[in-house]
Amino acid sequence: MRRLALAAMVALSALAGPASLAAEPASPQPATPPPAAAYAMPDTEVFDLTARDEGGGGDGGGGGGQVYRIFVSRPSAPAPAGGYPVLYVLDANALFAGFAGERRLEEFGKVAGGGVMVVGIGYPTDQVYDMQRRLYDLTPPWPAHMPPAQAAMAGLKAGGNENFARFLLGQLRGEIAGRYPVSKERQSLFGHSLGGLFALHMLYTRPTAFEAIVAASPSQWWNDQSLLTEERAFAERLQAGRIDGPVSRVLVVAGERDTMGAIAVDADALSRRFDALSAYGLRTRHAQFDAEEHVTVPTRAITPSLRFVAGAF
Template identity: 60%
Template structure:
């Protein structure tokens, strides 16, 4: 009977015999580190909650105005895909390779910190959840705008006006919240399968207020471009329906400067939409076809 490779490796070491590379690799597999990537933790000033920040940095020199930046919510889950695409595009000398990718996550090896992301990305829903389990979107918005973005600008050479935001599901809900409440904070916003259903569609109140402000000329500055994405097989049909209905409501606002695009990914479910969205997101954020 053949012995397992780890046993052979141990015996070889005991006898002073060189161990073949394949046996060494099988005995002690090594962790993989994504090249061109930096990671640091940042604690929110008001409550000390720690966020893990992942950054994919182009190897090329930054342009005179600095790198454009894409902020990716749920960074533990989605940053690797966005970072991998950026590296491929840089290798191929395409536009997306020259973008700084910043993933915003939590100090965990899991794809999601379910409780913290729900708190950070949602408005309050008092009938369903007790305090502290939801409703922290304004807390998170302040961390993002007042602390993280300045920290990224301190560490890297970035173009201040060229920053975009990607969010999926609850992250898409938060991305729309940012559009409605801070319509000039980002150059582009990408909301993938946004959970507009949350809080009995309470986000519609913010949407209506935003529409009135924009149509009445009360939004000073260039409003964010919006890309709405959904999957043909999104887990709840209402997610797709809500996105399609939102597109129809927002299209008349193009007369007041709002640029909106929509795509439905054939065959994709709720959980597969984000990785299908990577290339369209980079192109939309950069304003390239």
């Protein structure tokens, strides 16, 4: 009898086991975290601007309804008398964040570059570069005979630099002046690679349009160095005293390993030619960054560029 009772108790325990386990509260599962928000850097703004037709090239850039994405990093301090100095930065999708972060840090540290308003000119894309748009906007037309080094690019559209120049100096400058208290006299330009080629084009063809120009790793090799023709014409005008108004100050930078198209060598040679023009009023600086390659030059150039534009380099 006792054996039967014991067996019954064991059987009941076995039957009750799963039920008792089921009755236990389940372990709390961790809550799914909400999705992270995108980071927006303080003191920055962005807007799109549709270019008007500035006189030709409506299917490429700088006119004819093309949309540009404009990035702005504005000092938090009130504008000084006369307005903020402005630095226009080309290829802003790639470069604006670096300039904006450094500008903000320098403002915190009360360094001169912190008082410069950075205006980046980019394109409506989340990619680092819009290669086709920038190729058109920043370059002169293809030559009659394509250089062998550029033969693979023959099917791409180039030659919109004059349309882009008109957009930059006309519509964009007017838009910025209407939105922000900026100085009309203290406006500068930064360009890297093809942007540096464009920056030098602006110096040679419109030598008083900017207070300062930074040409970082400029692609002077483009179109078999056709830019040299513009450079010689600029030098002749400067030496003859045929440029009215103050000529842009110029900073030329490159990397020690900036070997594509002999960019570092060409930048050094350019700086020496510029030195020869100092007697005619051209103020220039040149820097070569140790161990930097073509794609890393802009990051190293940010601090000296902001200080050069602010007049502190």
